[in-house]
Amino acid sequence: MTAGPDDAYRRGTVLGLTMAEIFILLLFLILLAFLALAQSWDRKRELETAAAQELREDLVAMEEWRPVTEAFETPDEVVTLKRDKERAERAAERHRRQNEALRDVLAKEDGTAAEAVRVAQEAERRAEDAMEELRVFHAKGHNPPCWYRVVPRADGDGTREKPYYSFNLGVFDDAVVIRRAATPPGGADDNGGSFAHEAERLGFGAIPYGVRLTDAQLVRHLNPIHEAGKSKRVRSYSCVFWVRVWDLTSPHAKARWQQAHDKLIEGMFGAYTVRSDPWPETRTAEGE
DSSP states (O other), X not given: OOOOHHHHHHHHHHHHHHHHHHXXXXXXXXXXXXXXXXXXXXXXXXXXXXXXHHHHHHHHHHHHHHHHHHTOOSGGGGGGGHHHHHHHHHHHHHHHHHHHHHXXXXXXXXXXXXXXXXHHHHHHHHHHHHHHHHHHHHHHOSSOBSSEEEEEOTTSSSEEEEEOEEEEEEEOSSOEEEEEOOOOSSXXXXXXXXXXXHHHHTTGGGSOTTSEEOHHHHXXXXXXXXXXXXXXXXXXXXXXXXXXXXXXXXXXXXXXXXHIIIIIITTXXXXXXXXXXXXXXXXXXXXX
């Protein structure tokens, strides 16, 4: 039987409807694919955000134990840091693993990934710095002296670093006077340089000795030396210079003495308060 025009029209209509259905199906599949991809991106962002938050929390946790080191005054007490040291080592290793994982996984440039990588790198740096601080603390104690000599411990168990004094400071009612202590012989075992060369490099010779200085003038002349020690420009680790201090205030000005000693001087130096020896007219290289 010969197909008529109506049959051809119907076949064309059916064929057209079939193509439309296929097109709609393809659109639906593409939409599903985009939805799945969007969910994957959302999930990845959630994981990245969670990783970044975990790293931030680890940084906070590290800050909680950092002040522990500042509570100790002598190297003899460092044994009590064993637990905190082990905790820091575990945190440092965890930071390294997280950092490596994030570098591999977050290989894209959206803001969340970049922030997570930045936090991971900062965590790794902070962990390494903390471990170095613990290493120095374990070896040298809290605020080790910049100038020192190695002497036996009083209990006979090993040695310690006994500070040399760089300056003698006299605190008066309205001023502070600096007198230079004799530069000690030799040098530290940290970098092989001589104390005399370090004193010259740090500008010891330019300090106004034997004159009455205001607190602000004292800070202006001595704080650069403090900063050099704390910023590792003297030793390979953060250190402090030591001074001997005399209370030369009048009986009614002891509040001035406490302010100058506790805040002004100890804010820059390790300080030994001299109570029996007279205010010196000559230099001395002896430590305490």
